[in-house]
Amino acid sequence: MQINHKVTRLNEANWNANAPKHTSMILGKKQATIRKNLNTTLINNRKKYRTAVQLITGHCGLNKYLHKMRKAPSSLCPKCDYEEESVAHFLGQCPAYSQIRGNHFNGYYLSVNDIFDNTHSLP
Numbered sequence: 001m002q003i004n005h006k007v008t009r010l011n012e013a014n015w016n017a018n019a020p021k022h023t024s025m026i027l028g029k030k031q032a033t034i035r036k037n038l039n040t041t042l043i044n045n046r047k048k049y050r051t052a053v054q055l056i057t058g059h060c061g062l063n064k065y066l067h068k069m070r071k072a073p074s075s076l077c078p079k080c081d082y083e084e085e086s087v088a089h090f091l092g093q094c095p096a097y098s099q100i101r102g103n104h105f106n107g108y109y110l111s112v113n114d115i116f117d118n119t120h121s122l123p
Contacts, residue, residue, distance in 0.1 A: 022058040026087065028113040055087050056116075062090055088112045 012032065027034050042049040054060035063085035066072035077085035079096035092101070092110040102108045105115065 020057065022087075023056055026056050026058075026112050026116060028116070030116075034116055055091070058087055060087065062087060064089075091115050 016031070024031075038049065038052055042052055051060075059065055063072045063077065064075045064087075067075035075084045077083055077089055077094055077096075079085075080094050082095075083089050083093070085094075088111070090097070091112050092115060098108040101110060107114065
């Protein structure tokens with residue numbers, strides 16, 4: 001049991017020191033809590049789990065990533081045509097989705113940390 005605990009601590013220390021930039025930005029300072037919540041709440045729903053991981057890593061079907069992969073002609077958001085369609089823009093800043101955010105998170109413009117940390121109360 002001590003070995004498992006030590007390996008877990010070493011793994012977490014390595015992750016914290018070398019985590020990918022986008023993942024660190026999305027998860028913020030509550031990485032362990034968010035990962036634990038994902039693993040307990042979505043582990044039985046593969047599709048939702050995959051979507052959450054894609055959003056956290058930035059490897060998803062948004063134009064910023066698709067443009068890097070040469071699968072989209074532009075990185076701009078197709079809804080507002082104003083900013084890059086990144087995870088942060090899509091989830092928290094795009095004006096086209098502000099009403100949906102307002103209904104679900106009681107805030108119209110949020111940071112992705114607010115969404116993943118659940119700091120805004122759900123209705």
